[in-house]
Amino acid sequence: MQRCRGLPLSIVLLAGQFNQQTSLGTEKIDGNDARPKSSDTEENLLKIFDESYKDLHFPLNYCLLYLGLFPRSYEIPIRRLLLIWLAEGLPIKQPQGNKETPEELLAEQLVQLESKNLVEIVKRSLDGSPKTCLLPNALHDALSLYAKKFGFLHIHRMGSSSTSTTQYSIPIRRLADGLRLFIKTEHEKHCLKNLRSYILFYHGKRDTADGIRDLLNEMVKDRFGKLVVLDLEDVTKPALSEAIGSLPCLKYLGLRRTHLDSVPKSVAELPRLQSLDVKHTNVINLPTTIWEAKKLQHLYMNEIYIDLSIQKGCDEGPSTNLHTLWGLKIRGQIPNHNQLNRLRGLRKLKLTCYKSSMEVIDAWLSNLTNLKSLKLRSVREGQEPSTLPLKSANKLQSLSKLYLLGQLIKPREILGELPKSLSVLTLSGSYLHEDPMEKLAELKELKVLRLYGHFFLGTTMVCGNQFPKLQTLKLWKLEHLVHWIVKDGTMPILENLEIRYCKKLKKVFGLEKLTSLTELTFDRCGIVSR
Numbered sequence: 001m002q003r004c005r006g007l008p009l010s011i012v013l014l015a016g017q018f019n020q021q022t023s024l025g026t027e028k029i030d031g032n033d034a035r036p037k038s039s040d041t042e043e044n045l046l047k048i049f050d051e052s053y054k055d056l057h058f059p060l061n062y063c064l065l066y067l068g069l070f071p072r073s074y075e076i077p078i079r080r081l082l083l084i085w086l087a088e089g090l091p092i093k094q095p096q097g098n099k100e101t102p103e104e105l106l107a108e109q110l111v112q113l114e115s116k117n118l119v120e121i122v123k124r125s126l127d128g129s130p131k132t133c134l135l136p137n138a139l140h141d142a143l144s145l146y147a148k149k150f151g152f153l154h155i156h157r158m159g160s161s162s163t164s165t166t167q168y169s170i171p172i173r174r175l176a177d178g179l180r181l182f183i184k185t186e187h188e189k190h191c192l193k194n195l196r197s198y199i200l201f202y203h204g205k206r207d208t209a210d211g212i213r214d215l216l217n218e219m220v221k222d223r224f225g226k227l228v229v230l231d232l233e234d235v236t237k238p239a240l241s242e243a244i245g246s247l248p249c250l251k252y253l254g255l256r257r258t259h260l261d262s263v264p265k266s267v268a269e270l271p272r273l274q275s276l277d278v279k280h281t282n283v284i285n286l287p288t289t290i291w292e293a294k295k296l297q298h299l300y301m302n303e304i305y306i307d308l309s310i311q312k313g314c315d316e317g318p319s320t321n322l323h324t325l326w327g328l329k330i331r332g333q334i335p336n337h338n339q340l341n342r343l344r345g346l347r348k349l350k351l352t353c354y355k356s357s358m359e360v361i362d363a364w365l366s367n368l369t370n371l372k373s374l375k376l377r378s379v380r381e382g383q384e385p386s387t388l389p390l391k392s393a394n395k396l397q398s399l400s401k402l403y404l405l406g407q408l409i410k411p412r413e414i415l416g417e418l419p420k421s422l423s424v425l426t427l428s429g430s431y432l433h434e435d436p437m438e439k440l441a442e443l444k445e446l447k448v449l450r451l452y453g454h455f456f457l458g459t460t461m462v463c464g465n466q467f468p469k470l471q472t473l474k475l476w477k478l479e480h481l482v483h484w485i486v487k488d489g490t491m492p493i494l495e496n497l498e499i500r501y502c503k504k505l506k507k508v509f510g511l512e513k514l515t516s517l518t519e520l521t522f523d524r525c526g527i528v529s530r
Contacts, residue, residue, distance in 0.1 A: 046149065049142035056116075059090045063109045064118060065152050067135050068144040069176045069199050075122050075132040080233065080254065082106050083275045083298060087229050087252035088197065099370070101323055101347065103298075126448040126472045126496075127401075127424050153197075171195075174229075178202050192219065197229035200238075212238040220246045232258055233277070245269040256280055256300065268293060278302060279327060291339055294321065301327035303352060324348040326375075334360040344368070350375040355386040366392035371399055378406030385429030385454070393417045400424065407431045415439040423469075428452035441466030453477035459504075465489040472496040479503060482526075486510030499525055 053061060063085060070076050082103045092105040110133070113119040118139060123131040135143065147153045153174035171194040178201040198215070212232065219227060220243040227247050231254040232238045238258060244250070245266020251274040253267065261282045267273070268287035275298040276290075286304055290296070304327060320342050330353040334340070338360070346368050353361055358378055365371075374396070378388040388406025394417040403426040408414050411432050418425070422443050430436075431454055440449065447469055459482040461475075470491050475481070481502045486509060493516050499505065500523040511520075 046142065046145055049146050053146065059092065060109055060112055062090060063106075064113060064143065065147045066174075067119070068140065068147045069153055069155070069174060069197070070135075071176075071178065071201055072137055072140050073134060074201075075134050077132055078107075078110065078130050080231070080256075081110070081133070083252055083254075083277075084197070084229055084231065085109075086297075087274055089228075103323075125424075128447070128471075173197070175199070176201065194226055195219070196226055197231070198227065199229070199231040200235050202235070210239060213241055216241060216243050216247075225249060228252065230254070234258070240264050240267075242266045248272065251275065251295075253277070255283075263287075265289075271295070274298065276300070278304075291320075297321050298324040299326065300324065303327055303329045305329050305331055320345070322346060326350040329353070330357055330361070333357060340364050341367075346371055348373040352377040352379060354379065354381070358387070358389055362390060362392050365390075366395040369395065369398060371396050373401040374399060375403040376405070385431075388430075390414050393419065397421060402426070403428075405429050411436065412439060416442070418443060420445065422446060424448040426450040426452065427455050430455045432456050433458055435461055437461060437463050437466070444468060446470050448472045450474040451476070451478065454479070456481065459483065460485065463487060463490045467491045467494075470494055474498040475500070475502060477501040478505075482506050484508050486513050488513060492516065495519065497521070499523070502526070 053064075056064065066081070066085060066088070067076065085106045086103050090106065090109075092102055092109070110119065110130070114121055114130075114133075118135070119133045120136060121130045121133050125131055144153075144155060148155065151170045151173065153176065154172045155176045156178065170191075172191050173194050174197040175192075175195060176199045200212070212235075219225070225246075225248050228249050229252045230244075230247075230250060231252065233254045233256045235258055237260060238255075240255075240260070240263060242264045243266075244253075244264055245268075247270065249272055250270050251272050253270075253273065253275070254277045255263065256277045257280045259282060260278070263278060263283055263286065265287045267276065268289040270293070272295050273293055274295055276296065277298075277300040278286075279300040279302050281302055283302060284304060286301070290299075299322065306328060322343050323345060325343065325346055326348060328351050330351065334357040340361075341364060344367060347370050349368070349371060351361070351374075355378060361376075365374075365376075376388070376390075378386045380386045385406050387409055388404060389409040390404070393414055397419050398421065399419045400421055401424040402418070402422055405428045408430045411430060412434070415436055416439050420443060423445050425440070425443065425446060425448070427450070429452075435458055436456065440446075441464065446467060449467070449470060449472070451474070453476060456478050457480050459480055461478075461481060461483070462485045464487045467490060471493060473491065473494060473496070475484070475498070477500070479502070482504050484499070484505065484507075488510075491514060494514050495516055496519040497514065497517060498519075498521040499508075500521065502525045505525045506527060
């Protein structure tokens, strides 16, 4: 087959597969996965891929190879992929004076892969940012074969469980495990000595826990200390022993949706840990020494409590490297000098706190000038919204995404001082009596506006000639709203409008003026006339 110059690699590979297809049988690889098992077909795919792969510059070619670790037709969370790339140390050099973080620069590599039709973006956030991606199947087959042939990665599934130990004469550096745990098979110990990344896609409940414990114990016992990535996302309750703290190179520990109740205290002692993800688990406490982790950059949690009134230490000492702090819940009154003041480089923050700590929190927020995404919830003991005296909004000029839950004190001032850079804004529990749309219209960059439960207590809301970039508007649980009015020229590119649980809504004026609408939802509203 001749080289198809100018065509996307995925199309060339697909054409190669069709050209070689015969009536050959298929081998079941996992769940719904079937591929040709002809050695001639594999050689042809490798040849085509090798020729096209040479056109990719470094590190784009390495970024592509990592995608082969994930199963065929698997939707890869972008958040997960970027942090794995970061942990693997892909050499993205940051230009002098560039304020972008390494993960933001790595995201640009993903954009390039998409522009070359090598990656498909499957899901996007409402503002258009990518959430999940996958490899086209033809490309996945060729890439996996290529990466395995040159020892870049190894994929262990049911079809490889009966192979002899001679298959592992080349040390495994990156292992994607599935259907039957590799540690449960006959293998030579030397094949794991250079293991850098381990990703598990096996969700069996019986032997998963013991298998993970055995794998970690063997690595520690035999001093296989090169593991950089341990990704157990979606695995049911893997057994993590204190031995995990003896992995000196571990940078990424992914435990999202594992249903774990706790993590070993030794996790906080990992000297190179960059990313820890315990979101959507039952973990409610982390070792207090985690805040002293010098290399930690990304911490995803599930409403983990911390009482700063009894925490040791204060704001003295160097600033931490933490960029993401997502899912922290603070209880107790915070002293003015506290550990939060060392977190000066944050870019993503999700925080829940009580009224008694809001004044100190607000003063701290005013110093987070690099913050790009903020989710702030002010609650009472019963979790219902409390007061939110936000004075720091005008200091957060880098902010693009903002979620506020709480009753706004001096709302016109707060809304008027929101950063003009905002593209996504969500407000809930604000208890506003005056129509806020005139103030919100000053946010010219807004793409997504969500106004949720008890945001507005008035009866009439008017949208004038405003919101030039707004694409999504959601009005939920505005229980006193009776009339919603759209004037000429407003929201010219609005595509998605949702009005839900507005039980007193009787009249919507000017809906026909929203000429760009593609999705319109009225759900559990009053008798609406237009």
